Amino acid sequence: MDPEIRRNRTAWEDASEKHVREYHQLLDRARHGSALFPQELALLRPLLRSSPTVVHLQSGHGLDDAALVHAGARSVVGVDFSSVAATAAGRRAGALRIPCRYVIAELPGAPLRDGCADLVYTGKGALIWIPDLAVWARDVARLLRPAGHLFVYESHPAVPLWSWDSDEPRIRPDRGYFARSHVNDTFPANGAREWQRTLGEIVNAVLAAGLELRHLAEFAEPFWRPDGVTAAAWQGQLPNTFALLARKGC
Template structure:
């Protein structure tokens, strides 16, 4: 089994949770909001009423948050059938203008210049093997003047031990490794790419997108386990937001 299939299998197991806990995810979707530090960066763009593409949409809750922030329509892409089906059921139950498509990405199965925003958030770039292809597809599907927005775990996060009384760097991880096996729920067993922040920015710029905002945040978007890790105490980077614009 190669890394791609290993990751697909792990996320297939995670997708069972989206079906099993449908009611809880439905309730969350009704009032979903993006994080305040996300809205600080992308909120003004969403307030203009854009059409949004969300590759690696997962449980789909963020798609409702995008609508609540001003998006008029969202298309979600995910390669797990259970994730796509359960997310569509929730969108239909809420009469939300969201459509889901099962797809391995990249490429994105949408026409050129067909959306205003590509939203890549909360654990997506770390599963992309080919950053140049991902950035190129983001640029291809954007209308002139459209934006790519990324909210992702900081590249340092996989190095943090989840200790409550102090932060240590794991001996089995490296900033400069190509990948590592994720050992936290729900992606346990999936192969996560260790993209440096500079690699992400370089790929985005190389696709012809102009970086307008890049911010690092102390807040994690995901807190695995039942501990209150010292790494989440506000002194270390745990996530970042990037907003880039296609000229035109």
């Protein structure tokens, strides 16, 4: 494993201990709520009506997987490079008796067979860990069956530029939209390196992998708000998330 990826994995393993400490709270959320945002569900509902087999790349705590099953998915396979996160997610799925299983692996290069998924779901802090989006997109295309879909709901690429000032939105002078990467100084911290890319680079990687773009939207609402922080950048003036839907040809 590349030394930088190894450092990032260590940081994410440490951060994922939170999923263990909050096991029962997350279990209750998975049982009684939905981790999917309304704007996600609006795009996913037509796909979930056919009871798709889902692969969730960088599945984290697994709450999205429970929500996908509750919304109609036949089954979900989550892939994450954190053994802490994947183990806790698998334990929750077992307690809820839902058809979700978890694989611990570095991505891209998911150890799953070609054409195993009707839907590949990912996002909410996933793409920042992928150093080569072109390889990632080709792996997504490999996993999809003909007419299968990729769905991404992710932090907007401009978000690393926004400060957390509460009085008015500001751009951090130490970050650049066209920079290659930056060091995370908030969560999960520990010097983890996040890969920076533009929205155009993400879309073009998906197109170059042979997938057809079906929908792209930007939203002001962030997918995550740390406790005790009220940033002006989250109050509707700036993009904080985006959704991308793409389809593999028949």
